[in-house]
Amino acid sequence: MSQEITLTITDGVAEIMLNAPARLNALGPDMLRGLSDAYAEAAAANVRALLLHGEGRAFSAGRDISGVDPRNDDVSGYLGGLVEPLLAQMSEFPAPTFASAHGACLGVGLGLLIATDVVYVAESAKIGSPFANLGATLDSGGHALFYERLGAHRTLDLIYTARLMSGAEAVAAGLFSQSFPDDEVLEATRAAATNAARGATQAFLTSKELIRELRDRRVGLWESMSAENRAQAALCDTPDYREGFAAFQEKRTPTFGGEAAGAAPHPDRPE
CATH class of the missing domain: 1.10.12.10 (Lyase 2-enoyl-coa Hydratase, Chain  A, domain 2)
Structure with a gap:
């Protein structure tokens, strides 16, 4: 398992943390593989609930593109070969899953939330499609989520403008479950996961x-x-x-x- 992914299991609850705060938990191939390993280990332990969260100022800013050369970028290998199978694995996890999201929740980071059963977000979290400034498009299930919950016009508005919704706004729009003050969201999510593990x-x-x-x-x-x-x-x-x-x-x-x-x-x- 990658050192940038931590897994602890207590009283039937698996807690997985994205642990690359210096780069806002941006996800490279090794981190994605480590996350897959953590979910597999938690499933093998027969946990009764799982909690995912990120260390530092953000849940996840998305793909780590710091060293990517767009001229030879294997985007299909990254998205189709790593991200999509991981999101399917997360979605099919054999227990209730919860995510606590704060700060940037973008791109692949947004996809991790889409693949989770219940998502609690910090009121100041940032959710949307920043790709207008990259010449890229929304991925990891973002189009489906936004279209289903927001409709075509609001979805394309977010994409064209790159405007980011706050966590409170995202919950009000029906994207996720509940919003909490920033300093309360992790404990609220942990309590929900613990309660589900007793169910x-x-x-x-x-x-x-x-x-x-x-x-x-x-x-x-x-x-x-x-x-x-x-x-x-x-x-x-x-x-x-x-x-x-x-x-x-x-x-x-x-x-x-x-x-x-x-x-x-x-x-x-x-x-």
């Missing part, structure tokens, strides 16, 4: 898959409802489903273990 993991993963179908396949209401029905029936065989009902009926707080269907009950769960 019914299989039920969360079911919702994650249902949302993916709505987003990627554009399924309609009735198809989605049928998928929900099948998913709910499958969850009936999970220990957490039975625990949740028992806790409700017994008027106590549930103890979820996150197990899949057919798994043994969590040892700390009341029987």
Whole structure:
């Protein structure tokens, strides 16, 4: 794993940090590979939630182009060979994922947020498309995100003008989940990840898959409802489903273990 990526695991929560603050966590090939390794290690550890954040003044300013010669730039190898597979890996992570974003959240850095389940942003974060000044175009899923949430006119306005939205403005526009004062966003995100790690993991993963179908396949209401029905029936065989009902009926707080269907009950769960 790259030294510019750190991974810690505590109480079922993986915390991954982008750790190249001197260059605003701009992402070169080695850092992308290190990030992929960190996600693979966290998945292998069967964590029940994951938190991604950046060290220093920014979440990520995007691609590290400090040493790139545009005359022989392998942009397809970078975007198609490294970035796109990483974002797919992040999106498919087998647990709820959270990101805490502050400062610059641009380009590939924005893509990391798009590939995360829940994103909390600092009120002063900077989000948008700065590429008008580079002769390049928005990448890493940015067009899809902005068009879906903002529509064509506002998306192209951001692209043509290179205007950056604040974190508070981005949340108000529906781009991300919640905004917080800059000095509170990381702890708020950490608390949300910790809480999710104590939840019914299989039920969360079911919702994650249902949302993916709505987003990627554009399924309609009735198809989605049928998928929900099948998913709910499958969850009936999970220990957490039975625990949740028992806790409700017994008027106590549930103890979820996150197990899949057919798994043994969590040892700390009341029987």
